[in-house]
Structure formats: C-alpha cells, structure tokens
Amino acid sequence: xxxxxxxxxxxxxxxxxxxxxxxxxxxxxxxxxxxxxxxxxxxxxxxxxxxxxxxxxxxxxxxxxxxxxxxxxxxxxxxxxxxxxxxxxxxxxxxxxxxxxxxxxxxxxxxxxxxxxxxxxxxxxxxxxxxxxxxxxxxxxxxxxxxxxxxxxxxxxxxxxxxxxxxxxxxxxxxxxxxxxxxxxxxxxxxxxxxxxxxxxxxxxxxxxxxxxxxxxxxxxxxxxxxxxxxxxxxxxxxxxxxxxxxxxxxxxxxxxxxxxxxxxxxxxxxxxxxxxxxxxxxxxxxxxxxxxxxxxxxxxxxxxxxxxxxxxxxxxxxxxxxxxxxxxxxxxxxxxxxxxxxxxxxxxxxxxxxxxxxxxxxxxxxxxxxxxxxxxxxxxxxxxxxxxxxxxxxxxxxxxxxxxxxxxxxxxxxxxxxxxxxxxxxxxxxxxxxxxxxxxxxxxxxxxxxxxxxxxxxxxxxxxxxxxxxxxxxxxxxxxxxxxxxxxxxxxxxxxxxxxxxxxxxxxxxxxxxxxxxxxxxxxxxxxxxxxxxxxxxxxxxxxxxxxxxxxxxxxxxxxxxxxxxxxxxxxxxxxxxxxxxxxxxxxxxx
Amino acid sequence: xxxxxxxxxxxxxxxxxxxxxxxxxxxxxxxxxxxxxxxxxxxxxxxxxxxxxxxxxxxxxxxxxxxxxxxxxxxxxxxxxxxxxxxxxxxxxxxxxxxxxxxxxxxxxxxxxxxxxxxxxxxxxxxxxxxxxxxxxxxxxxxxxxxxxxxxxxxxxxxxxxxxxxxxxxxxxxxxxxxxxxxxxxxxxxxxxxxxxxxxxxxxxxxxxxxxxxxxxxxxxxxxxxxxxxxxxxxxxxxxxxxxxxxxxxxxxxxxxxxxxxxxxxxxxxxxxxxxxxxxxxxxxxxxxxxx
Ligand SMILES: Cc1ncc(C[n+]2csc(CCOP(=O)(O)OP(=O)(O)O)c2C)c(N)n1
Ligand code: SF4
Ligand SMILES: [Mg+2]
Numbered sequence: 092x093x094x095x096x097x098x099x100x101x102x103x104x105x106x107x108x109x110x111x112x113x114x115x116x117x118x119x120x121x122x123x124x125x126x127x128x129x130x131x132x133x134x135x136x137x138x139x140x141x142x143x144x145x146x147x148x149x150x151x152x153x154x155x156x157x158x159x160x161x162x163x164x165x166x167x168x169x170x171x172x173x174x175x176x177x178x179x180x181x182x183x184x185x186x187x188x189x190x191x192x193x194x195x196x197x198x199x200x201x202x203x204x205x206x207x208x209x210x211x212x213x214x215x216x217x218x219x220x221x222x223x224x225x226x227x228x229x230x231x232x233x234x235x236x237x238x239x240x241x242x243x244x245x246x247x248x249x250x251x252x253x254x255x256x257x258x259x260x261x262x263x264x265x266x267x268x269x270x271x272x273x274x275x276x277x278x279x280x281x282x283x284x285x286x287x288x289x290x291x292x293x294x295x296x297x298x299x300x301x302x303x304x305x306x307x308x309x310x311x312x313x314x315x316x317x318x319x320x321x322x323x324x325x326x327x328x329x330x331x332x333x334x335x336x337x338x339x340x341x342x343x344x345x346x347x348x349x350x351x352x353x354x355x356x357x358x359x360x361x362x363x364x365x366x367x368x369x370x371x372x373x374x375x376x377x378x379x380x381x382x383x384x385x386x387x388x389x390x391x392x393x394x395x396x397x398x399x400x401x402x403x404x405x406x407x408x409x410x411x412x413x414x415x416x417x418x419x420x421x422x423x424x425x426x427x428x429x430x431x432x433x434x435x436x437x438x439x440x441x442x443x444x445x446x447x448x449x450x451x452x453x454x455x456x457x458x459x460x461x462x463x464x465x466x467x468x469x470x471x472x473x474x475x476x477x478x479x480x481x482x483x484x485x486x487x488x489x490x491x492x493x494x495x496x497x498x499x500x501x502x503x504x505x506x507x508x509x510x511x512x513x514x515x516x517x518x519x520x521x522x523x524x525x526x527x528x529x530x531x532x533x534x535x536x537x538x539x540x541x542x543x544x545x546x547x548x549x550x551x552x553x554x555x556x557x558x559x560x561x562x563x564x565x566x567x568x569x570x571x572x573x574x575x576x577x578x579x580x581x582x583x584x585x586x587x588x589x590x591x592x593x594x595x596x597x598x599x600x601x602x603x604x605x606x607x608x609x610x611x612x613x614x615x616x617x618x619x620x621x622x623x624x625x626x627x628x629x630x631x632x633x634x635x636x637x638x639x640x641x642x643x644x645x646x647x648x649x650x651x652x653x654x655x656x657x658x659x660x661x662x663x664x665x666x667x668x669x670x671x672x673x674x675x676x677x678x679x680x681x682x683x
Numbered sequence: 684x685x686x687x688x689x690x691x692x693x694x695x696x697x698x699x700x701x702x703x704x705x706x707x708x709x710x711x712x713x714x715x716x717x718x719x720x721x722x723x724x725x726x727x728x729x730x731x732x733x734x735x736x737x738x739x740x741x742x743x744x745x746x747x748x749x750x751x752x753x754x755x756x757x758x759x760x761x762x763x764x765x766x767x768x769x770x771x772x773x774x775x776x777x778x779x780x781x782x783x784x785x786x787x788x789x790x791x792x793x794x795x796x797x798x799x800x801x802x803x804x805x806x807x808x809x810x811x812x813x814x815x816x817x818x819x820x821x822x823x824x825x826x827x828x829x830x831x832x833x834x835x836x837x838x839x840x841x842x843x844x845x846x847x848x849x850x851x852x853x854x855x856x857x858x859x860x861x862x863x864x865x866x867x868x869x870x871x872x873x874x875x876x877x878x879x880x881x882x883x884x885x886x887x888x889x890x891x892x893x894x895x896x897x898x899x900x901x902x903x904x905x906x907x908x909x910x911x912x913x914x915x916x917x918x919x920x921x922x923x924x925x926x927x928x929x930x931x932x933x934x935x936x937x938x939x940x941x942x943x944x945x946x947x948x949x950x951x952x953x954x955x956x957x958x959x960x961x962x963x964x965x966x967x968x969x970x971x972x973x974x975x
Contacts, residue, residue, distance in 0.1 A: 345752065
C-alpha cells in the first residue's frame with residue numbers, strides 16, 4: 092500500500108513571495124486531514140539567493156520531503172534551468188511563459204506555461220504570478236475552485252476586500268487556463284476525517300517548553316534557532332512568560348541560570364556558534380546544581396559555516412561542552428512531535444537531578460513544517476520538580492544546600508525563601524557551600540563532592556525509555572541513526588522493500604544517558620548494521636564505539652548541507668549489501 | 684510571615700574573609716553589610732551575586748542568598764534573578780577586572796536596560812586573585828606582572844561609561860570611608876533602576892601605587908563642591924579628574940522606570956518564579972487554535 096503521495100516544489104529567488112503559495116497549499120492539505128511536511132532549501136535568509144521549497148502531502152504518515160516531485164513551479168528562469176532535469180514522466184512543470192523559457196524535459200513531463208500578463212490583464216503581473224499558478228495547481232490536483240476561493244479569502248482577509256477580490260480573480264484565471272490546457276493528476280486527493288494544523292520544529296520545541304512550564308525565555312538571534320525566540324515573543328504574554336533578547340549568548344546562558352535559581356523554569360536556544368559561547372555556563376549549572384535546558388539547533392559548521400544548511404555536527408561539542416568532568420543530559424529529538432514531548436520529560440529530569448540538559452535539534456527538524464493534530468498533543472504533561480523547595484521554612488532549619496545523600500540529590504531551595512539562606516558557588520564547595528578551592532583544597536572533601544554529583548547519574552539510564560527498533564525484526568539490514576535522520580530512514584523502508592531488501596532501523600534520541608544494552612542487543616540480533624548520520628567524521632559512530640565497543644558493517648554519511656532524501660539511504664544500503672562498501676556518501680541531486 | 688526584626692550589620696556576616704590583611708575589600712564588605720541593615724532588609728530577601736576574583740568572594744562572607752558565579756558574569760546572573768523574582772533585592776559585587784574587563788559587555792547592557800540591580804565594584808586597578816596583572820582601570824605606567832615595563836594602555840572610566848550607557852545612579856566611593864560608602868550603597872539599593880557604586884579598594888599586595896595613602900591624600904567629596912547630580916556633563920567632568928584630586932560621592936542620578944517596572948509581563952501575575960507552571964486550559968486552547 093502506498094496511498095496518495097504528492098510533492099510540489101516552488102523555486103525562485105528570496106523575496107519573490109514563495110512563502111504565500113506554500114502556506115496556501117499547506118493549509119489546503121492539512122485541512123483535509125492529510126499528512127504534510129515541507130523542507131525549504133535556501134541560500135540566504137534575506138533578499139536574493141535561490142530558494143527551493145518542497146511541499147509533500149501524503150495519506151500515510153511520512154516524515155521526509157520524499158524523493159520525487161510531481162509539480163515544479165518555477166518563479167524564475169534559474170529554477171527552470173537548475174531543476175528541470177529532476178522531473179520524471181507524469182510530472183508537471185509550471186512557469187510564467189512571458190519570461191521563462193522551458194528547457195528540454197524528460198519524456199512524459201508536461202510543460203505548463205502560464206501567460207501571466209494575459210491572465211492577470213497585466214494587473215501587477217509579477218506579484219500575481221504566484222496566485223495564478225496556485226489556481227492552476229488546484230485544478231491539477233482535482234480540487235474545486237471554491238476550495239481555493241475560501242482559502243484565499245482567509246489568507247488575505249487582513250489586507251482588505253480589494254486584495255481578496257484581486258487574488259480570487261487571478262487565481263480563477265489560472266484555474267480556468269489549466270482546465271483548457273493541462274491535465275489533472277489521475278489520483279484523487281483524499282479527504283480524511285480530522286483536519287490538522289501546521290507547525291515547525293521550532294514551534295514544537297517552544298510549545299513543548301511552554302507546556303513544561305517555561306516562564307522565562309532568553310536568546311540572542313541565530314539561525315536556525317531564531318524561530319523559538321519569535322515564538323516566545325509572540326506567545327509569551329499568552330502564557331505569562333518573560334522573553335528577553337540578551338546582548339550575547341554568554342549573557343543568555345548565565346541569565347537563565349540566575350532566573351532558574353529563583354525557581355522559574357527557563358529555556359534558551361541557539362545554534363552551534365552561540366552554543367560554543369554558552370559552554371562555560373553549562374558547567375556552572377552543573378557545579379551550582381541549578382537545572383537548565385539549552386537547545387542547540389545545529390547548522391553546518393565549523394565556525395559561521397553555512398547558516399542556512401543542516402548538519403549533525405555538534406554532537407561532540409555537546410558531549411564536551413564546558414571544562415571539567417560532569418554529568419549532563421543530551422537528547423536529540425527525532426521529529427517535531429518528539430521534540431514537543433521531549434521538553435516536558437527533560438525539564439522534569441533536570442529538576443530532579445539538578446543539572447544541565449542539552450537538546451540537539453537541527454535545521455532540518457527546526458525549520459521544517461509539518462502537519463499536526465493539536466488534540467494529539469499533551470498540553471498538560473506531568474510536572475515533577477523532584478526535591479525542589481519552593482515554600483518558606485517553618486522555624487529554624489539546619490539547611491545544607493549540598494548535603495551528602497545516598498542518591499547524591501540534595502534538596503534545592505530556591506532563592507528568596509525564609510529559613511534556607513545559602514550561597515551557590517561555581518568554585519568547588521562543601522555541603523554548606525563554603526568554598527574548598529582557593530585556600531581549603533582538601534582532597535577528601537573534593538572527592539566526596541565529585542562523587543556526590545556523579546551519584547546522581549549512577550542509574551540514570553533507568554529514567555529514560557530505550558530506543559525502539561522500527562520495521563520487521565528479522566531484516567536483512569539494520570540502520571542505526573540519531574536525531575533527525577529518523578525521517579529519511581523511516582521513509583526509506585518502503586523504497587527498500589520495493590527493491591527486495593528488508594530493513595529496520597533504530598533511531599537514538601537519548602545520547603546521554605545512552606541505552607547501551609538495548610543498542611548492543613540490536614547489534615547482536617542484526618544481520619548487517621549501517622550507521623546513518625548527517626556529518627563527515629561519523630560523530631555518533633565514534634561515540635557509540637567509545638561507549639560500547641560496537642562497530643557497524645558500514646556507514647552512510649552526508650555533509651553537503653542538505654538533508655538525506657530516503658533514496659539516498661536506500662542507495663547506500665543497497666550498495667553496502669552488494670559491494671560491501673564501508674562508507675557511502677550519496678550524491679545530492681537538487682542543488683540550490 | 685514572621686515579624687521582621689530590625690537587623691544590624693552583624694546579622695549579615697557570613698564566614699570570615701580570607702583576604703590579605705589590609706585589603707581594601709574589607710571596608711567594602713563592611714559597608715555592604717551596614718547598607719543592608721540600614722535599608723532594613725532581611726537576609727532571605729536579598730541575593731548577593733558575584734563573579735570571580737578576590738572581590739567576588741564577597742557573597743560567601745555575607746549572610747544573604749548568594750551566587751558566586753563565573754568570572755565576568757555576575758550581571759547576567761543577577762539580571763536573571765531580578766527578572767524572575769523582582770520582589771528580591773539584588774546586589775552584584777565584583778572587581779574591576781570582572782566588571783570592566785571580561786564582563787564589560789554585560790555592564791553596558793545592564794546599565795542600558797536599567798535593570799534594578801545595585802552593582803558594587805571593588806576597583807583596585809589590578810587583577811588581585813591572579814596575583815597582580817594589569818586591569819582595565821590600571822593607570823598608564825603601572826608596573827604589574829603582565830606589564831613589567833609599565834602599562835601603556837588608556838584606562839577605562841567606569842563612571843563616565845556608566846553614565847553614557849544609561850545607568851540611572853552612578854557613584855564612586857573609597858573603601859577607607861565606610862560611612863560614606865555605606866550611604867552610597869544604601870541609596871543605590873533604594874534607587875529603582877541600575878546603580879553603579881565604583882569603590883576604590885586598594886590591593887595592598889599587588890598594586891603598590893594606588894594605595895590607601897594614595898587615596899587618602901587625594902579624595903575629595905562631591906558634597907564639598909555642590910555638584911548637581913542631575914547634570915551629567917558636570918558629572919563626567921568631575922569623574923575624569925584624576926590628579927591631586929579624586930572625587931567620590933554621587934555623580935549622577937535620574938529617575939527612570941526600571942526594566943521590571945516597564946515589562947508588561949510583570950504588571951500582573953506576580954513574580955515569574957512564583958507562577959504556577961502548568962498552562963491554564965485557556966492558555967492551552969489559545970496555543971492549539973493558533974496551530975489550526
Ligand atoms: C573565564 C576566566 N578567565 C580567567 C579567569 C582567571 N581570573 C580569576 S579572577 C581574575 C581577575 C580578577 O580581577 P578583579 O575582577 O579585578 O578582582 P580582584 O581579584 O582584583 O578583586 C581572573 C583573570 C577565570 N576565573 N575565568
Ligand atoms: S591580593 Fe589584593 S585584592 Fe586580593 S585579597 Fe590580597 S590585597 Fe585583596
Ligand atoms: Mg581588581
């Protein structure tokens with residue numbers, strides 16, 4: 092079974108208004124209850140530069156933007172020249188025939204030129220070409236024009252009646268031109284029972300934080316994490332949360348610890364460069380035992396790198412963030428909804444174990460857009476603050492902030508309470524937070540305090556769920572990945588089946604703690620293992636070998652800035668099986 | 684809650700300092716403790732936040748909530764504390780290296796934001812804890828371990844910088860003048876908004892030029908010259924003077940709403956830190972409807 096699967100790409104220049112037809116189409120799909128996801132490949136985040144937005148809607152649940160394009164909408168010549176070669180029989184290429192010359196297309200590709208000036212009566216032809224094209228697409232998808240009319244009315248309502256009328260008119264011209272000149276796709280677009288909404292991965296992280304009780308968000312803008320700052324700026328007042336833009340990421344990382352010390356749940360997000368600046372504070376969070384959650388939305392590095400491209404390159408940065416030898420949680424959500432759910436879980440863990448946590452998202456997850464059913468989201472997750480003290484003491488106490496306990500967890504009184512006055516310190520300290528370093532560098536006290544903190548993590552793996560193997564148990568190949576590669580691995584299974592290969596995969600979300608036993612068991616039961624990751628040096632493969640000694644039979648890696656498409660993985664698996672290749676690096680066909 | 688008993692400076696004493704005998708920081712510590720008592724604070728209502736340095740060891744020597752944080756980062760930590768619980772009195776302490784060197788960026792922005800923090804800097808014109816290197820306030824010619832042939836850099840002026848950056852209360856003290864310094868700190872705490880009290884606090888071990896004697900011979904109080912503290916230009920002129928006369932006292936003060944007074948999120952609902960964590964059903968519904 093495959094079900095309905097339609098992919099539309101819109102290419103043009105930044106500033107040509109690609110987002111609007113993208114939004115209109117996305118809303119149309121999700122209102123029908125269809126699964127939806129989009130990936131925007133772009134060069135620069137402001138004006139100029141090529142943009143290539145892929146929208147995919149499916150009847151079944153899919154996580155990636157897929158492997159094929161059914162419609163290519165070219166908003167400029169560049170798009171036509173760059174991407175026509177990717178189009179296969181049965182697909183359609185839409186373009187403004189006034190100023191775009193089609194190239195030579197493969198057999199069976201329908202070239203659909205739109206005489207925009209004629210169709211818009213010359214009325215703001217440049218501005219309106221996107222809407223004319225959406226009209227034509229609607230016809231090709233087999234939808235009634237009324238559907239688009241409603242959608243345009245909603246989209247442009249804010250801009251006034253005249254704009255709505257103009258848009259409906261030009262859309263209709265596109266629709267009617269398509270009736271006369273183009274063919275419909277044979278598959279009927281399904282209508283499912285529950286309408287859905289759209290969110291981005293950054294929205295999911297932010298909303299998950301909000302549901303977990305985040306009341307203080309601080310950040311310094313950095314792509315691709317800025318979506319969280321914008322989300323909190325727009326929704327902070329609704330949820331009673333303070334939002335602060337700070338002078339730099341060093342300030343951000345420390346301000347959230349200060350706020351957390353008073354009992355607030357605090358959050359910040361950045362990308363690799365900002366995260367590098369935050370690292371000293373992450374150690375401070377550990378030493379002072381004040382819970383924090385830092386999100387690193389990875390982009391291609393090193394240094395400024397490629398701000399608009401994706402990579403899983405910060406794993407070792409997260410593992411090694413900050414000087415010293417200390418405990419931290421590190422989790423890489425697998426997809427948007429997973430990111431939402433992770434937030435409540437990780438906030439509870441940091442509160443209970445009084446330590447820092449790092450969430451590794453990446454551009455692919457964070458800036459991608461996905462269908463979402465709000466009713467499936469738990470906006471009221473369990474909130475467990477562990478042994479946090481938030482009420483004044485009655486009478487005298489002999490409170491010791493860093494009291495030695497069997498679990499290593501010392502009850503944490505937030506600042507401002509009567510009866511619990513204490514100092515927290517980044518210098519090594521005693522139970523009463525008196526400093527050991529400087530003068531009193533007592534090795535026995537130092538050892539006891541190091542052991543107190545490390546005891547918190549003694550059985551920590553029991554606190555998190557093991558990763559789950561997806562696909563048939565008895566498969567020819569087992570793929571292992573972490574974080575966002577879940578999408579392409581998941582969607583590659585069907586391709587592999589078509590090629591006569593049975594495969595399953597394990598996506599690891601929890602980097603620390605690592606479910607080593609579960610992973611070892613998967614390796615033991617696998618006929619062949621391949622590690623898939625979006626970086627050059629195999630950061631996860633090296634980490635896994637270090638933690639478990641496990642070495643896979645092959646690797647599939649990609650580090651060109653673009654995410655895996657499912658067929659890249661299927662090709663790699665096939666190559667490994669046939670030729671026993673140690674490492675496969677797929678070729679990126681769509682170049683933006 | 685329990686009845687408030689009037690406290691004295693003694694009630695704010697923490698563990699004994701391990702500063703060198705004669706270190707200027709003793710006088711500043713004493714002044715901070717007296718100021719807390721004078722303002723009528725209770726230890727649990729105050730958070731004393733510092734960075735790293737000899738001066739930054741102060742929170743351990745004070746009986747209030749304390750945060751002894753990272754070198755240069757006292758102000759971000761303090762801003763986090765204040766914004767998450769604006770009912771607390773927040774004091775940041777530290778040294779000239781901590782505040783004007785590694786932490787200078789935060790100093791600029793804390794002043795500009797007018798966040799209601801009292802920033803007490805123990806300025807000894809040297810890096811004490813790291814055993815005597817040049818600091819941002821070291822004078823040209825000062826020989827230190829890192830400038831064995833004399834510093835050739837122009838020193839930072841904390842007073843004019845704070846005024847230019849938008850601080851709304853800017854003062855200079857001398858640690859040998861405990862009464863004067865106490866008053867400057869206490870008034871800084873009472874002031875709503877960002878206040879800087881830069882205090883000359885000699886390092887008797889590593890800065891043999893800017894000693895107690897050096898200051899005793901030069902210090903003159905602004906009170907004596909009838910300076911108008913609302914006049915920022917005059918304030919800057921007095922602050923630039925560094926010769927036979929070095930002025931102490933209140934250079935500049937202006938009333939202006941502080942960050943916690945300005946942020947609409949604090950208009951109702953109480954401190955951020957005390958808000959109930961779960962979303963209300965109405966809040967959740969609004970988030971859900973925005974998805975659709
Ligand atoms: C990131 C970082 N860099 C450097 C240091 C080393 N360090 C500790 S205190 C200090 C300077 C202290 O000078 P100041 O703030 O003037 O305080 P003082 O000791 O003079 O009172 C330095 C450089 C550090 N702890 N952290
Ligand atoms: S080194 Fe200087 S600043 Fe540090 S305690 Fe000694 S005298 Fe004070
Ligand atoms: Mg100093």
